[in-house]
Amino acid sequence: MPVTLKELAARANVHPSTISRVANNDPGLRIATDTRSRIEALLRETGYQPNGIARGLKLRQTNVLAVVIPDVTNPFFAALFRGVEDVAAPRGFNVLLCNTDGLPERQRSHLQSLQARRVDGVIIASSFLKDPSVRDLRGQKRPFVLVNRFSDDGEDPFVGSDDLLGGQLATAHLIDLGHTRIGHLAGKSTVSTGMLRRRGYLAAHTAAGLAADPGLVVEAGYTEESGAAAARHLLSVPDPPTAVFAVTDMVALGTAEVARQMGFRIPEDLAIVGYNDIPLASRVSPGITTMRVPIHEFGSVAGRLLLDQIENDEPAQRRVRFTPDLIVRESTVAGLIRSARSARPNSSAEQGAPR
Amino acid sequence: MPVTLKELAARANVHPSTISRVANNDPGLRIATDTRSRIEALLRETGYQPNGIARGLKLRQTNVLAVVIPDVTNPFFAALFRGVEDVAAPRGFNVLLCNTDGLPERQRSHLQSLQARRVDGVIIASSFLKDPSVRDLRGQKRPFVLVNRFSDDGEDPFVGSDDLLGGQLATAHLIDLGHTRIGHLAGKSTVSTGMLRRRGYLAAHTAAGLAADPGLVVEAGYTEESGAAAARHLLSVPDPPTAVFAVTDMVALGTAEVARQMGFRIPEDLAIVGYNDIPLASRVSPGITTMRVPIHEFGSVAGRLLLDQIENDEPAQRRVRFTPDLIVRESTVAGLIRSARSARPNSSAEQGAPR
């Protein structure tokens, strides 16, 4: 059992409050030098660590953040989390990780538990456009930041990419390559990324004077498995598309796998574009053309936004949106020179800037 | 600000303790039915949630676990974490995630912070053979479980694979293929996995009556980058090996990349075996031959061991070791039929059993 203030006080023949002030380096504390050194010696000797629970109760601050994501085994969310922890740890915050598997019910129960725990702030990367959980959160005083997906078109603090533009650029790339029958393995229409990227897909068609075939848009979810299932469906229609824009790289990977199984050559029979540029996208063969977003930065910026809210006690309703960059690989263009430089994320590449 | 017991008590004209007992469904509580229903209505109406901090202070239990790993963007550790959370969440525990990047100093500071926070238990996957942090942990009363790496040959609760056997099987596979000059991109000798897999590598040589060339063993760390650097080194010697056993799949991936750059064909000029069978191993081309271990189960078993310790308040000094399975892919054997079945993790495959 760790030592308490009371025990130390007994050993030093002073009142607990005195120890507390010395340990916390209370500015403006008037204390005799010998008393202070006696106490400091005791603190060192015992390695006293204040009980964080008691401290939290008194100070109404836990120094704990929480990150709520669909699934940390998805590399996108793992990188996101690192971004958060990298800014939180140096500031003395620990971070809880909650996986929802995309289930609203699990998200709700996690958020409820986090509320009971009185975490100081929450970062949510699993929100829906209409999300009771987010609405509850707004009602509480608890600071939060949405990442990647926003909710309700609200004015909540948010960090993510310009998904409308991203969807448009991805699709325009396929149009530029001469494709006219372009499919879309869409995200859920209940999720902002799904809605906006799909809208971008349509906008690119309009801008090019092309008519998008509604039959070529199928909802594919966000996992590799659901993507594969949707792709199997899409590629089985009588007149299949010659190219697809997948809402995420994971969906693109599932698609590539299914396409290969069905005898499509990539990119000759089917060109594929993904989204996010997760590390996997550049490692598989063929490399997946994708929209690069600064994933780690999503996390670190969101973390900073959250910590500023917490420490300055201000609403800080900022919204940060990064512009995604098209990264062209072999899944859309055959015969690319696959050098390390072009195939792997390149740190000197131009990153989208907040605007 | 959430509602407190005291406020509810005022509204219901009863003492806070009465509310508490009703909320907690205190068995053996004698209470008038109308009082009870009045309180229950109030609880429902206000959606009362006890303050977890205050609760934790009183009950000396936080219902928080912590997982300490090198880096969650490494898919191995991400899967491990999921295993933990999947058993912790249903039991009402939240899980803190701490990344150390393999630095003892960061591990120490994390563990100190976790101690201050009074987490109920810790799972460590980043321990060293001689690890002051682990020794400190033994000194505390705080339950913990080591995963993947153990420490000090101690009797700490542990979940991992039989690394000696794994190293032996991996190397024997290369010997079986006819290789006689086999390199080893070793883990750190300060880490149990590094030490044992290297020992297994040597044992396989001995068993086959082969002499291992000490010049072909280089320490490669655990990241792709450090693995690549070590591989560059190893492959530059005058008489380079025709095969290597890499301590992890990440190191194997770095090796493959470097080998390709240096003009080695895989597996014709250089065969590569990894360890862990992370999802990436089956997705890259050529697929990486590796030793499969049940990663998710590492986490879930460790979580269960830890929770049992916490809830039953017993030491539960169990050690669980899984036997790894050799998964052969194209990085050691050319011309394999790359079907989905053989290239992707197969859930019906025989998993190593605890022994």
Add this chain to the structure above:
DNA sequence: TGCCGATGAACAAACGATTGCGCTAGCCTA
């Protein structure tokens, strides 16, 4: 009527820290 046992709920002491305020010396000054 008087006593006893249930019954129903209040009381109060924790848990371990933080912090505004009050108290007691000692010293200086007038």
Add this chain to the structure above:
DNA sequence: TAGGCTAGCGCAATCGTTTGTTCATCGGCA
């Protein structure tokens, strides 16, 4: 020598729960 100032600490309330104990009331029974 009395009064006041200040340095150096102690006091005690507080954060929100939990839980052993006590207390009042009431009905029943002798």
